[in-house]
Amino acid sequence: MRKMNLHALTNVALMAMALFLASCGNTPQSPGVEYMPDMYRTVALEPYGGNSNYADSMEARTPAEGSIPRGYLPYGIPNSNDGYEMAGSLLTNPYPSNEEMIAEGKAIYTKYCLHCHGKEGAGDGLTVTAGGHPPPPAYNSAALKTLPEGKMFHTITYGKNLMGAHSSQLNVEERWKVIRYVQTLQNPEGEEAPAEAGAEEGSEEAPAEAEAMSDETAMNN
């Protein structure tokens, strides 16, 4: 009788051990065992975490209305068709078009524009060819070849048609820099260089002015 019990006990013990081992299996749905979870799940507010003080419980806030970041200049041109035209005639790029700017612009372009507009700005990025997004017009197409930089800035800031506003991703400086690179894609072969003659004259007469102007020709060449 005693031996029978021992027998049963062995079997039960083995089964229990198997079950225990099975329960140790970690699923990807669980982060695993935590010791002192208060070290991980902090009471301090974390970026992008929850915050019960707000009605929508989001810790990530948009800036309070009327607040101005340091060094910020408001963009006063309204988001409308008139504003678009106004931007085209009023705004000029404060950054010169030299190799350094174009290189910086290209780095920004690669990160923020390339996937839709494509390597050469032909509107054939991977989101278009692989992802099925409607293609943006090519930079060197008849409609965009002569697009003034102010309109580009306006478009990046507010978005246009299917292109969304990129002002939350690119600050004013980055927008102007990327425009310097986009301009090289508008006229890739340096086909039209209307400012060239004027710039050359200027460089002899007034060096200060010439800097800005000859930079423009550098872009075209």
Next chain:
Amino acid sequence: MRNTWVSLTKNFLFVTSVMSLLLMSSPASAQEGEAIFKANCTACHKIDKKLVGPALQGARARWAERTGSDDAIIAWVKNSQGYMKSANDAYANKLFDDYNKSVMTPIAISSEEVVAVLDYIDNWQPEVPVAQAGGEAGVAGAEESAGDPTLWLILVAVVLFVVFRVLWGVNKNLESLNRQNEGDAPAPTTDMFGEFIGFFTRNRAVTVVVFLVIGAYISVLGWDYINGIGVYQGYQPKQPIWFSHKIHAGQNGINCVYCHNSAEKGKAAGIPSLNICMNCHMGVQEGKVSGTKEIAKIYDAIGWDADKNRYIDGYDQKPIEWVRIHNLQDFVYFNHSQHVVVGKQECQTCHGPIEEMDEVYQYSELTMGWCITCHRETSVTMDGNGYYESIHEDLVEKYKGEGLETFTVEHIGGLECVKCHY
């Protein structure tokens, strides 16, 4: 009665005019039309769906019905603003207002070319949808049903144990029957457990070895278990939206910082706010794998009316509650921009092959040992890196005796406690 008669005649005239136009159009000009259409129109128009502008299917007929010819629509296509000014057409004004006053860019093409485009649109047939979605779903289903292998192993072990136990019993019974048949005295009654213990009491050396092996195995298991406490490696929670990095970062080649742009600017890499999703999903309203189901969740959260292609005024926006995967403890300081911009590290160095993951999991351990190892082994890119110019010169001077020229993070203080703990 008279009215119906007039409208009937109108309809008849309209249908015949459209028919004759269709008959007149040659396939060559339709091909040309396709090329012109793709070069100039597809950024804002689809043939069968609204986009920035209206769906173009039937547009020619709608215009021809009102004005009796193609002239108006040709003028409108070439320069819509000019047409609105000169023609004072209420229908055109309404179109402009209905589509958010988006200006159709004037294009310098001839009337014949516009007609070619219109022909192409008239003859257009929807593409036969590719049955890719079913295939993908099938793959996902197969992966899930395979399940956890440990459960199967345990089941096999249990079955083997039962079989062993039964065979052992049969063997004993046969043995005792044999003894009975041969008239021997019955064997002393034993059970499996007794024999098992007996074997080990007789063979001490085997016992020692077996215990050492089992002990070592349990120690390793235990050590691994303790090391795994608080380590989330492999954590792959279900997210509120089935967002695939494989599709976005891999197939569509969207740069990581396009969405996580604060990785270059601050401490946290940033969860993109929904306006960044909308930068593409205004145009892409249907996914190739999940259809409209997952994308509709973005629209629901931000308040986008997919039928009218505009944001709903005064919509009560909702946050999307993504589940956090990577979680550093409160007592560790980590800064993304420091690693990505200054240290010029790729995102994949720590986050693994994100561009191949449908659902993201934690690739690295994110333990202190892991940090330290990387800081010891990674040499800092100092050439052309403005952050390190003077430091590099100082270091070259300092380590002259040892002949060091490349420096790891350790050399610039990457192992000092207060760099991360303060």
